[in-house]
Amino acid sequence: MVPISDVPVLLRNTIFDWRNTRIADLLFARRGTAVLALVVLIGVALGLMIVRAATRRKAGRTQVALPAVLQWTRPSWVSMVRHGALVLFLAGLPFFAVALADPYTTFTRQDVSYPGRRIAVMIDASSSMMARFPAATLNRNAPNEATFFTTVAAAEAFMRQRIAGKYHDLIGLVEFGDEAYVVTPFTTDYDNILLSLSLVGDWTEFMKFPDQGTTIGLAIEESVELFRAFDFLDAAGNLMLIFSDGQDTQVTIHGKSVTEILSGAVQTKIPVYFVRTSYNKGLGGVLPDDIWKPAVEATGGKFYAAADESAIMIAIRDIDRRSSGRVDVKRYSTEQPRYAGYTLIAVGFWTFAALLQLTVPYFRKFP
Numbered sequence: 001m002v003p004i005s006d007v008p009v010l011l012r013n014t015i016f017d018w019r020n021t022r023i024a025d026l027l028f029a030r031r032g033t034a035v036l037a038l039v040v041l042i043g044v045a046l047g048l049m050i051v052r053a054a055t056r057r058k059a060g061r062t063q064v065a066l067p068a069v070l071q072w073t074r075p076s077w078v079s080m081v082r083h084g085a086l087v088l089f090l091a092g093l094p095f096f097a098v099a100l101a102d103p104y105t106t107f108t109r110q111d112v113s114y115p116g117r118r119i120a121v122m123i124d125a126s127s128s129m130m131a132r133f134p135a136a137t138l139n140r141n142a143p144n145e146a147t148f149f150t151t152v153a154a155a156e157a158f159m160r161q162r163i164a165g166k167y168h169d170l171i172g173l174v175e176f177g178d179e180a181y182v183v184t185p186f187t188t189d190y191d192n193i194l195l196s197l198s199l200v201g202d203w204t205e206f207m208k209f210p211d212q213g214t215t216i217g218l219a220i221e222e223s224v225e226l227f228r229a230f231d232f233l234d235a236a237g238n239l240m241l242i243f244s245d246g247q248d249t250q251v252t253i254h255g256k257s258v259t260e261i262l263s264g265a266v267q268t269k270i271p272v273y274f275v276r277t278s279y280n281k282g283l284g285g286v287l288p289d290d291i292w293k294p295a296v297e298a299t300g301g302k303f304y305a306a307a308d309e310s311a312i313m314i315a316i317r318d319i320d321r322r323s324s325g326r327v328d329v330k331r332y333s334t335e336q337p338r339y340a341g342y343t344l345i346a347v348g349f350w351t352f353a354a355l356l357q358l359t360v361p362y363f364r365k366f367p
Contacts, residue, residue: 018341020112034101092349099342114168120223124244127212135309151243152201176219246276271301
């Protein structure tokens, strides 16, 4: 059983799979059954037509004769619309036949594209994130009002927004302080990424995090290496998202300035979005704002000085809006059933035809 809330996602994924599968790659487990069903269906239709023609009554005592109505005008093409329900029913038949034949694919490699991005989400777990940041909605289930738990909840809200939308993102999670660590590499297993995020946001785990400083540059370098490890660095559709209080004045990392660190993102066209979470501190209220804002926006991204919960939510919605795009991925699969997409399309045609037939009297005129 699938929860009702998951139905839109299931339908969207079914359509994506159908669109990215070529019919030339399909094998059919029950080809004979589908052919037999079509033959029987056509035979029944022809039989009904013959019976109808043989039993049609001729004009006589049981019928009323009317004078012919002269055609003063040409018949309108609009009159053909009354056959719309029948046309929709016939359009669904080929898809039903393919689904009935039980199509499947063997081991294949497919180059598929989806609306979405490859997103590296970076969360600051330094000691400065213990500062208070009240958020009635985001912090509802948090152990306290620390900025860290607000940013973790904001990251989760962003991910859930992407999952609930039309996107099919690959998401990776990086946690950083003085050092940066990949918690979850790029994946479309959203349950896994949400579980990892909940573990990162656990109070006990946060208190055990060993690196209490803030070095945003190392997190960016680690994210770039993550893109490189997956051979995504030169691909389109990449994005970095940083959640941090911005308390980082280190302008040089491994001999590189902030501008040099972000130059790789500029060259590979990876926009960086920075949600700076510091309570009651607008733009310029944190000293490093003047360092990070121009550097981040040089990548094509944006710097958000989030001083309260509403500013965080506005930033999340804006990033979601700006993050439309497409990702091209190579997908490997063993034997997989492919009937779902064809069944869905056939049922869609037939449902629409039934609605027209039952709700609009004009479509009940036949032939």
